[in-house]
Amino acid sequence: MPLGAPSLEDEGEFEICIPITLSNIKDAITFGNVVDGEVTFTVNEGYCGIGLHLSSYIYPDGFYDPRWNGKPYEKQELYDDLYDFYTPGTYTISVDYPDCGLVQIDFYTGLHLGDGEWEEATVITPPHHSHSSNNNDPSWNNTRKLLKWELMIGEECEIPTGSLTIMKELYNSDESLIEEDDTEFTVEVEGPNGYEETYTFSVDSPLMLDELELGEYTITEINVPSYYQLMSMDPSDGKVVLDEENLEATVTISNKQLLSRNSLNLTAMCIDEDLAATSTKWRIWNESGEDVDYTYEVVGTNISGSGTIPAEHTKEARFDNPYYLVLEAPHPSTVIIRWGEEGKFSNTKASTPDICEVPVEDTGSITINKELMNFDETPILEDDTEFTVEVEGPNGYEETFTFSVDSQLVLDELELGEYTITEINLPEGYRFEYMDPSDGVINLTEENLEAEVTITNMVEFQEQTGSIRIVKRIGSSNGSFQAGVTFTVTPIEGSPISGTTDSEGEMLFENLPIGEYLVEEVVPAGYTTNLAANYTVNVVANETVVINVINTPIEDDDDNDDDVIVVIPDDPTPQAPPEPPEPPEPQGPISTTIISITPSVVEVEVIEEEEVPLTPIVTTIEEVEEEEDIILDQEVPLSSLPQTGEGSSLLLYGLGVMVSTLGLKLRKK
Structure with a gap:
């Protein structure tokens, strides 16, 4: 039965506990200081139990204001709370707290802080008689009694931050990927606590934002260049959340290029005879799908201007709805038109001297496209390498043209009939891959006035x-x-x-x-x-x-004095000494050697290396005294050695005696 309730003892007597009130709480409970979030206390015998808190608080804004009356600074946040009902006995309890920042530990009874507001603690009391209850004691109402507290100031907490990467992907009007482009795009980034910044970036330089406060960010593309449009964004709403589980995020913004190098086409046209002396005529068609502003200039003159070609003047409508540019620049003249941001794209053509005498009807056109691939079959989108094609057609038509990936070949006003396109003189480092149509043959007819040929080449693999x-x-x-x-x-x-x-x-x-x-x-x-x-x-x-x-x-430096080889000639008859040669030039240290000669074999063994002064070669053999030095300083050519089956010469016998004597002398030393 819980303490504080009446209990029947031996003869029916009841034991009544003393309720704990604000006036006797210090007599009822004995406690020490709170140290490192831990406190030891005793609820003394004879007293009823009491509900106690041990709570830890943090100060997120860095300001602390502990109150001696037990009421803490109201901007505290509860970090950990331990609450229980304790009957007489001794207890040690502890709470968790962070390793850094400002922390306050409170040991108290009564109200506690929960979810940022003061709440009344649940009062836990055992069954009891009405006269012993503290449940109705008015002194406990809305009261928080602080018994002990501890304030700890730790190291400054490292606030986690995140990073955001914004990538740009660009596509041509045919939705092929543009891998390199320095066009700058602008995004606005909004985040927590009023974060709002504007950045520029491009395909070539992604945007990296580091050390961002955790929270939600919204990315919006603004001021999109006039010849691009937004295709997609990932994530689609441009919103990302950085938190402790997701410290990094990536946003990819994809745009489609409305204008490209193929948006406008410039063609030199024949001129009416009455204008031929003063003017030239040009035709422009528009394949961008929108109105395009352009500028023009005549090379080498001060003639220039600007205009807008409506979207309706397409390649398909160039005969029925042509767009002409007539300039007061006589033939020969060269015109450049530019379009796109800051004239990024251009087309240049030279004038033609043709006079438009009779309108040409029922003519066709052939467009020859060039596609290049790396040896791994990835496309090459920009390359000014020129390729050559030979075009053969009706009535002896035979022409050779050069073009590239960057400049497609357009042949206009062709007589109707069959044409054959053949690629010739392929540049070094490329190989022909395929052609569409495969045989390179097309027919221009009244029903088919336009045709296209695509020739694909591949870069040959070159081993490094x-x-x-x-x-x-x-x-x-x-x-x-x-x-x-x-x-x-x-x-x-x-x-x-x-x-x-x-x-x-x-x-x-x-x-x-x-x-x-x-x-x-x-x-x-x-x-x-x-x-x-x-x-x-x-x-x-x-x-x-x-x-x-x-x-x-390799030098043989064997110092064993016993390794002396003595050669005893078969015929000891002395030979006449040869004429002494001229003394050689001094050459520093030489090797003293003993030579052992056998038929067809010459064995040289280096016994010792010493400084031997060069003197004229001794040409006579005398009895050796201890004071005498015999110097062998003469090479024996191999040609003088006896061949197999031949007898030894007298010269070799004498040489053997000299070598033997030299060996004995060295042995004495």
């Missing part, structure tokens, strides 16, 4: 390659070049390629597909190389990787 150049030297980076050394380069996937260095010590491997290559050397005998094992290089397009390889001669 690079080179490896190996420079081979002896001894050091400044040493002499070494020719005849074999190197092999092997791609990660592919067959090895080998080559040999030339007289300049170079080997050039050209036209290597880009990628990683293993470089290996067939090291010549008697040398070591600085080229590491498993040495690889990366070949990049249109570049040459240069590898400097140094080979160092």
